Amino acid sequence: MKHSSTPQTRRGRGPARRIGRSLALVLPVVMVLSGTLAVTRVNWTGNPTSDSVLTAADVSTAHRDSHGAVQAPQDVLRDELLTELQEKDPGVALTHLQAAVNGEPSLAKHCASIARALGRAAVRVYGPSRAQSYSRPVCDTSFASGVLAAHS
Numbered sequence: 001m002k003h004s005s006t007p008q009t010r011r012g013r014g015p016a017r018r019i020g021r022s023l024a025l026v027l028p029v030v031m032v033l034s035g036t037l038a039v040t041r042v043n044w045t046g047n048p049t050s051d052s053v054l055t056a057a058d059v060s061t062a063h064r065d066s067h068g069a070v071q072a073p074q075d076v077l078r079d080e081l082l083t084e085l086q087e088k089d090p091g092v093a094l095t096h097l098q099a100a101v102n103g104e105p106s107l108a109k110h111c112a113s114i115a116r117a118l119g120r121a122a123v124r125v126y127g128p129s130r131a132q133s134y135s136r137p138v139c140d141t142s143f144a145s146g147v148l149a150a151h152s
Helices: 008-040 056-060 073-087 090-103 105-126 128-133 142-151
Strands: none
Touching (some): 073 105, 090 105, 105 142
8 A cells, every 4th residue: 555745634734733823923912912002091100180081991890889899880980970070060971971881882771871860960969950051962862851850
């Protein structure tokens, strides 16, 4: 029986071996670049800026409330925006709500309830007519419906 000069097992590994080698070269480069980009987004000064926009990372990590219970990301976002509404104005809070939803699409299903909570809080802080003046189409018209519900 005559044997071929190339073993059978070598032919079957050709494409898989090429793909494996390509991945072995490309994956470390991709990982280094993504890590470098992530590091450039970190505020290394330690001083939070007053006009910083909430990012997805701000609301996607678990936070604990005063009783030690873990809060859901949407609850953390709502609490931060309610504080911002009182310290600044509803317009700033609505802008940051939109930015947070754009940055973390999983928060979109909670956007309407957060906007309604902001509307109700705006009525308590600013009164109904002034609160309504901040209304904009963030999460449809949920802020306006929160203002209306608190005023009614």
